[in-house]
Amino acid sequence: MASYYEKVGASTIRDVVDRFYTVVLDDVELKPYFNGVDMARLKRHMVMLLCSVLGGPEVYEGHDLGDAHRGMAITGEHYEKVGRILVTVLREDFGADDGLVEHVATVLGQVRGSIVEVGAAG
Numbered sequence: 699m700a701s702y703y704e705k706v707g708a709s710t711i712r713d714v715v716d717r718f719y720t721v722v723l724d725d726v727e728l729k730p731y732f733n734g735v736d737m738a739r740l741k742r743h744m745v746m747l748l749c750s751v752l753g754g755p756e757v758y759e760g761h762d763l764g765d766a767h768r769g770m771a772i773t774g775e776h777y778e779k780v781g782r783i784l785v786t787v788l789r790e791d792f793g794a795d796d797g798l799v800e801h802v803a804t805v806l807g808q809v810r811g812s813i814v815e816v817g818a819a820g
């Protein structure tokens with residue numbers, strides 16, 4: 699069976715990540731987290747991560763997600779918001795099917811504990 703990665707393609711994944719960060723940076727609550735961040739590098743790492751999550755051959759070479767977000771005091775509420783943006787972009791802007799969206803939502807649930815530092819239960 700074709701992987702999601704094979705169905706969607708790396709170039710679409712790049713477009714998804716571009717659109718995702720456009721929406722994130724457009725949000726007044728989320729934008730401050732990204733002050734001074736090298737967005738080109740962040741996008742490159744997010745593309746690799748999403749490709750590998752979707753079954754592609756890319757190997758994620760960024761920092762461990764816990765290390766990458768340590769000390770940012772990311773709240774549960776902001777995590778949910780970012781997760782919702784990713785799912786909405788996938789579904790509404792790129793027509794991702796339920797299977798792909800559910801797979802991504804499952805992974806978001808798995809990595810939440812490494813990223814959220816404030817109101818972790820929320």
Ligand code: HEM
Nearest residue numbers: 728731732735740743744747760761766772776777780781
């Ligand atoms: C929803 C799940 C999330 C995933 C899968 C994710 C993924 C990533 C990845 C792959 C990186 C790059 C790490 C590296 O370059 O080594 C990163 C960095 C970053 N993330 Fe996230 N992230 C998530 C949620 C969030 C949230 C909720 C926020 C803030 C509200 C956030 C803010 C940042 C910032 C500011 C950086 C840049 C760190 C730096 O370069 O100094 N992330 N994230």
